[in-house]
Amino acid sequence: MPVTLADVAQATGLSASTVSRALSDPDKVNPHTRDRVRRAARELGYVPNQTARSLSSGHHDIIGLIVPDIANPFFPPIIKAIQARAGLKGKTVIITDVDEHPGDEVQRAQVIRKRVDGLIMVSPRASEERLHELAHLNPIVFVNRQVAGAANVLVDNADGMAEAVEHLTALGHRKLAYLNGPRRSWSNTQRREAIVAACAAQGVELVEYGPFEPQIQAGVRAADLVYASEVTAVIAYDDLIALGLMTRLAERGVRVGHDLSVIGIDDSPMSGMAYPTLTSIHVPGAEAGMTAVDLVLGMIENPSDEEPPVVQLETRLVVRGSTALAPAT
Amino acid sequence: MPVTLADVAQATGLSASTVSRALSDPDKVNPHTRDRVRRAARELGYVPNQTARSLSSGHHDIIGLIVPDIANPFFPPIIKAIQARAGLKGKTVIITDVDEHPGDEVQRAQVIRKRVDGLIMVSPRASEERLHELAHLNPIVFVNRQVAGAANVLVDNADGMAEAVEHLTALGHRKLAYLNGPRRSWSNTQRREAIVAACAAQGVELVEYGPFEPQIQAGVRAADLVYASEVTAVIAYDDLIALGLMTRLAERGVRVGHDLSVIGIDDSPMSGMAYPTLTSIHVPGAEAGMTAVDLVLGMIENPSDEEPPVVQLETRLVVRGSTALAPAT
DNA sequence: CTGAAAGCGCTTACAG
DNA sequence: CTGAAAGCGCTTACAG
Structure with a gap:
């Protein structure tokens, strides 16, 4: 029912290979051909099947994000910063809320790891030992939690x-x-x-x-x-x-x-x-989130065996109305 | 590098078909064979590739959720209810925050629809006309927003x-x-x-x-x-x-x-x-969320051309300290 | 109950 | 610059 690459190929009289290239790697194709393909694709309402694309290309353009509790107001600004930064780089982020269950963190990470290119874990609650199990699966960066030997954004x-x-x-x-x-x-x-x-x-x-x-x-x-x-x-x-x-x-x-x-x-x-x-x-939650995206994308593009990066951010006091002179005794 | 179905097949001396069945449809296989496969899978550390599974089976076991703004405290309880309910039924939910940009709602829905089996849209801000474009893509239910001819959970x-x-x-x-x-x-x-x-x-x-x-x-x-x-x-x-x-x-x-x-x-x-x-x-946000999951799963399992369901939930006043007698004039 | 084969919809070396 | 072919890792009729 949905329009496939093959349909576009047939409509244009070109091969699937060429159609594929015209759409996802335009430089490898004659400009005139490219335009012809694009027009046909648009007319037919072709939308690439990301699942198929992932299976053959081996990447998903998705970053997985695991947070303890989205209802805790500490997290939404971080999540938004991560989504914004990732979007800028053409990546989608999928969020998983583990509801403060430390046991679920590792398990959920295992489940989604085959669907994502990299993982960001914010303030994980699981033991360092368990988090270590994850460190070798995907590129992964831990935010607001020190995990020895892994990429960290720390506050x-x-x-x-x-x-x-x-x-x-x-x-x-x-x-x-x-x-x-x-x-x-x-x-x-x-x-x-x-x-x-x-x-x-x-x-x-x-x-x-x-x-x-x-x-x-x-x-x-x-x-x-x-x-x-x-x-x-x-x-x-x-x-x-x-x-x-x-x-x-x-x-x-x-x-x-x-x-x-x-x-x-x-x-x-x-x-x-x-x-x-x-x-x-x-x-600085938002800053930490953006930094984490940059780190994880860097690790995806450039997998190295070097020591994973560790970034430290600072905190500072914001004075408002709830603090005042100590009462006279 | 990662262990595939073929590896398990080779290790057990069985065919990939049988291994596949033993793991995902155990009743179709001899109990003894099943156990042998499972043990081998565990020992090898086999984890099914969901992307491949999705491509061939045509389903993802994922529900897509689109919300306007996770930082708005109205949404987290709904999101959590949806995740909990979906998890109970063996489905994962992926959340997208569109940051109050009505234009992004439809676009993001288009992008993820090939990765999910159904969609839930909570309090969408886009025009009804635009939302209508989505109504025929996947099973979709709109929460807290009336869209004529589509499944609705209304308050x-x-x-x-x-x-x-x-x-x-x-x-x-x-x-x-x-x-x-x-x-x-x-x-x-x-x-x-x-x-x-x-x-x-x-x-x-x-x-x-x-x-x-x-x-x-x-x-x-x-x-x-x-x-x-x-x-x-x-x-x-x-x-x-x-x-x-x-x-x-x-x-x-x-x-x-x-x-x-x-x-x-x-x-x-x-x-x-x-x-x-x-x-x-x-x-009743949480209740609305759970209802939406039930509706969308029902529509996935049982695609019919009948009129999509519409559920109405009630609101009620909770009296606290901010209301009092009108000041004497 | 089990296996061989086709197919899901793409991408990508390999030739030409 | 373009095409034929193989392959990604599974699932699932179809035979036996």
């Missing part, structure tokens, strides 16, 4: 975290809490180590709570722990936890940005819309 | 809107504003007609503003118009606009849920987290 939490602690110190805070992200989360380990170091360096007392899932509800739970403690400032593993925290504290009569200061991480779009607006550590 | 805005106006009337509001969504948006037309009808029926005065894009920033702009007007309550095209509105009004000293009542639409996860929490009209 250095240290700067932003140091700025955050510095900011709080300058406002007179002497005792603060860190709300941990998920147990075994690589990002959380990075963030935790950065804040411990920053607090030690700046002589600030630190208490920790958690682990908490990166969800608003977890922040709501955290609020009661914070309420019962004596800290004057809180840094949360991410904006979602921070937002849940603020909501619940408001219910209990705590004025965030007055009685208590709160800092989130990710600088997601919602941070500017919360009440009060949320001071947050900006993580 | 009836009338009930929720009537409840919203009723709720405000009961609180003493007599003059309210509707913030329109995008010009030419089908949903906006539905919502607008529903509110006009509800206000007329209940004797409430209505003023309109907009069009506004479904983005927080648009709500911020809307706030100043509302501020300058004399309404005591506002219903926004969606939660994002409502949230932007609330934020900006708070900045200007208006106490939402006291001086002014605000109602959003979509009941997105953020509505419970805003301050005050946002009264919103619940739209």
Whole structure:
């Protein structure tokens, strides 16, 4: 039923080979022939069958993207940046959401790898051991997660975290809490180590709570722990936890940005819309996504046995309304 | 390099046909043979090439999903519901985000249609005329958008809107504003007609503003118009606009849920987290998504020339903190 | 229950 | 510059 290459060949009286070339490698064909083929193709409504093309050419012009949770506002900007960048280079991206199930990450990657030319995995939750299994399948780049020996786009939490602690110190805070992200989360380990170091360096007392899932509800739970403690400032593993925290504290009569200061991480779009607006550590997600596309395309075009590239990006603090002078004691 | 069916055939001394059957249609093969094949496949690390399988079988076990904007919190729950439901039936879904470009919707659909068995389009922005072009390509179902003669999962805005106006009337509001969504948006037309009808029926005065894009920033702009007007309550095209509105009004000293009542639409996860929490009209997105999967799979399995199915789902009002008694005049 | 053969719709060396 | 042929890795009637 659908129009095939053979139909176009027949209509023009040319061979399938020539039609194929005219359409996908025009330089190898007489300009006049090329135009004739193109016109016929258009008239017949010919659309190449990508599946057949992939099978014979061995490439798909598709990049696979695996993310933990598209409902987490940290990811959409990254996904969009990746799609935009890939589109610019003529590649399509197919997205898989694994719903925060670490076990699914590797399995889903296995399933789609034969359909894609390369993979990007953003903030994977699986163990490094399991991620290693993937490193040799396709060109693959890991974003926001260090995997030894693989291509990585990493975000250095240290700067932003140091700025955050510095900011709080300058406002007179002497005792603060860190709300941990998920147990075994690589990002959380990075963030935790950065804040411990920053607090030690700046002589600030630190208490920790958690682990908490990166969800608003977890922040709501955290609020009661914070309420019962004596800290004057809180840094949360991410904006979602921070937002849940603020909501619940408001219910209990705590004025965030007055009685208590709160800092989130990710600088997601919602941070500017919360009440009060949320001071947050900006993580360059879109930039990381674009970089990942460039890396993976480079690896596809130019498969080498050299050490895979590793790119480091920086974080920085964005000050808004949720941080203020420590209350007088 | 990768292990093929032929490798497994050779290893077992069987033909490729038998190996193929043992793996994908086990009932057609001697149980003993089947086990032998499976063991060999496992040992060799054989993974079927889906591209080849698709080319010869003619199906992909993939459903294509096209959404306007994954960063809009209305969509992730729908996407997740679709993925979950499809996964249950052994299908994979590939998501395409068209970044609110109506022109891309049809084009992207054309591009992926040869790679998928069916399409789901959620809240498409393109003209009905253009959408009609797609209706005959694949099995396709349109969610949250009426396209005559095609399979539709629709959401009836009338009930929720009537409840919203009723709720405000009961609180003493007599003059309210509707913030329109995008010009030419089908949903906006539905919502607008529903509110006009509800206000007329209940004797409430209505003023309109907009069009506004479904983005927080648009709500911020809307706030100043509302501020300058004399309404005591506002219903926004969606939660994002409502949230932007609330934020900006708070900045200007208006106490939402006291001086002014605000109602959003979509009941997105953020509505419970805003301050005050946002009264919103619940739209059954997840349910719509699951229904769409069932419809499209039904159409794939059972292509008929009968009238494509149309399912209607209901909306309802969820009351939270942003609506209150009209201020005494 | 199993195998040989054709075919899915392309691409791409190889000749000419 | 163009064509005939082989091949990508499977599936699936058709025989036996």
